[in-house]
Amino acid sequence: MGIAKKVAPPPRRIELKREDTVKVISGRDKGKSGRVLRIDRERGRILVEHVGMIKRHTRPNPNKQIKGGIAERESAIAVSNVMIVCPGCDKATRIGHHVDQLPGGRTRRTRVCRKCGTTLDKK
Numbered sequence: 001m002g003i004a005k006k007v008a009p010p011p012r013r014i015e016l017k018r019e020d021t022v023k024v025i026s027g028r029d030k031g032k033s034g035r036v037l038r039i040d041r042e043r044g045r046i047l048v049e050h051v052g053m054i055k056r057h058t059r060p061n062p063n064k065q066i067k068g069g070i071a072e073r074e075s076a077i078a079v080s081n082v083m084i085v086c087p088g089c090d091k092a093t094r095i096g097h098h099v100d101q102l103p104g105g106r107t108r109r110t111r112v113c114r115k116c117g118t119t120l121d122k123k
Helices: none
Strands: 021-024 033-040 045-048 053-058 069-074 082-085 095-101 107-113
Antiparallel strands (some): 021 033, 033 045, 095 107
């Protein structure tokens, strides 16, 4: 009898983008805010600036100019633990969508704040 392999859940849709400002709503760093640095859509995790700090012990490597020692860096947190911060009302909010009609019969879908209606996409 073999050991069953852990199957990864299907990738979920993540509405966040790099450079978005988010607020942590649960976990060890609840209440902190920061910029999104990286998004892992397959695992559903994001890297937020100054959130989830861990200490990393690094060996010196003179060939690669790595000094070595104990370095602090961010670790990834689950995307379900953060909410986007609206630049208009400056509150953590859910993301809504608004469809704009462009000339030529084309449409554009923009992210909007559910509380105040301000667009979250930077032009």
